[in-house]
Amino acid sequence: xxxxxxxxxxxxxxxxxxxxxxxxxxxxxxxxxxxxxxxxxxxxxxxxxxxxxxxxxxxxxxxxxxxxxxxxxxxxxxxxxxxxxxxxxxxxxxxxxxxxxxxxxxxxxxxxxxxxxxxxxxxxxxxxxxxxxxxxxxxxxxxxxxxxxxxxxxxxxxxxxxxxxxxxxxxxxxxxxxxxxxxxxxxxxxxxxxxxxxxxxxxxxxxxxxxxxxxxxxxxxxxxxxxxxxxxxxxxxxxxxxxxxxx
Numbered sequence: 192x193x194x195x196x197x198x199x200x201x202x203x204x205x206x207x208x209x210x211x212x213x214x215x216x217x218x219x220x221x222x223x224x225x226x227x228x229x230x231x232x233x234x235x236x237x238x239x240x241x242x243x244x245x246x247x248x249x250x251x252x253x254x255x256x257x258x259x260x261x262x263x264x265x266x267x268x269x270x271x272x273x274x275x276x277x278x279x280x281x282x283x284x285x286x287x288x289x290x291x292x293x294x295x296x297x298x299x300x301x302x303x304x305x306x307x308x309x310x311x312x313x314x315x316x317x318x319x320x321x322x323x324x325x326x327x328x329x330x331x332x333x334x335x336x337x338x339x340x341x342x343x344x345x346x347x348x349x350x351x352x353x354x355x356x357x358x359x360x361x362x363x364x365x366x367x368x369x370x371x372x373x374x375x376x377x378x379x380x381x382x383x384x385x386x387x388x389x390x391x392x393x394x395x396x397x398x399x400x401x402x403x404x405x406x407x408x409x410x411x412x413x414x415x416x417x418x419x420x421x422x423x424x425x426x427x428x429x430x431x432x433x434x435x436x437x438x
Contacts, residue, residue, distance in 0.1 A: 215408050215418035216242040221401030227436050228393060234262040235432065237401075241419035251286070253277040253421050259432060271296050271432050275303065275424030281417070285310050290424045294324060294431055301326040301431075305334075307423030309416070314342045316415040320423030324431065332358040336365075336426045345410035346373040350384070356430045361437050363390035365430065369399075373411040378404055380411055388433055395436055 218240045226232040241255035256274035263269060272295050279288025286309040294301045305322030317339045324332040338352035347370075354365040369384025379402065386397040408414035 214242070214244050215414065216240070216406040217403050217414075217419050218406075219401055219403035221399060223397055223399035225388075225395055225397045225433070225436070227395040233264070233435065236260045236262070239425075241421075241425075243419040243421070249280050249282055251277075251279055251281050251288070251421075253288075253419055255419065255421070255425060256292075257425065257428060261432070261435060263435070269297050269435070271428075273303065273424065273428040273431075275428075277307075277421045277424065279307075279421070281309075283311065286421065288421055288423070290322070290421070292424050294428055296431060296434065299327050301332075303424060303427055305423050305427060307421060309420070311416045314412070316340050316342075316412070316420075318420075318422055320426055322423055322427035324427065330359050332356070332431065334427045334430045336423070336430075338367075338422075340371065340415060342412045342415075345412045346375055347371070348411060348415075352386075354426065354430065356433075358434070361391060363388050363433070365389075367397075371411050373405070373414075378406065380405055380414070388436065390436065395433075397433075 221237045223235045237257055237259045239257035243251055243253040245251055254276055258272040261269040273292055275290050275292025277288045277290040279286060289306050292303045294303055301324040303322060303324045305320060307320035310317040319337045322334050334354060334356045336354040338350060340348040340350040342348040350369040352367040356363055365386055365388055367384055367386035371380060371382040373380040381402055383400045388395040405414050408418040414420060
């Protein structure tokens with residue numbers, strides 16, 4: 192069933208009518224450190240990418256994915272990854288979409304699906320999403336996430352986010368702040384941020400910095416409102432990676 196879902200989405204991309212007038216893509220590298228206290232922390236190195244194709248009638252199709260390596264110390268590295276297909280509609284004011292994908296966490300896999308939306312103002316971009324994962328072994332997980340970025344200029348913005356994640360044996364709340372900067376005339380974007388993960392029995396601090404090469408967008412604000420910026424599947428995956436905090 193998983194292969195069928197992703198295969199069908201790929202076939203739709205090939206067969207879809209119309210030629211994109213402003214396709215966009217992102218390729219990025221990022222590093223983060225998560226510290227749960229008590230001497231337990233881990234580093235995450237991520238290679239990620241996304242591509243969005245404009246279809247006829249305001250419809251859009253986005254592919255995104257990531258492969259991460261988690262360094263938990265003692266010479267132990269763990270691999271996590273996801274891939275997703277997003278399909279929806281977008282105009283100058285808002286976007287609405289659904290997504291389906293697959294994740295792999297330490298050789299255990301899941302089917303992911305959900306819905307998301309964006310709302311645009313001249314100097315602000317808002318995101319909201321609700322995603323669910325069905326894991327091997329019968330575990331179920333869901334994530335509700337909202338974030339917003341205020342752009343002081345087209346290439347510099349400050350963001351805030353909030354999320355709630357629940358899996359059968361635990362749940363946690365995520366709050367975060369961040370910033371994005373793209374040097375004028377450059378295709379490179381730098382983003383950095385802080386998150387606090389509040390779960391039963393404690394919390395964790397997470398710091399992140401990322402470097403992204405943007406194709407097909409002229410500024411950071413433009414990329415957030417017309418680029419490969421649908422983030423529901425990516426947010427669900429990032430919260431999934433935090434399951435390492437619950438051995």
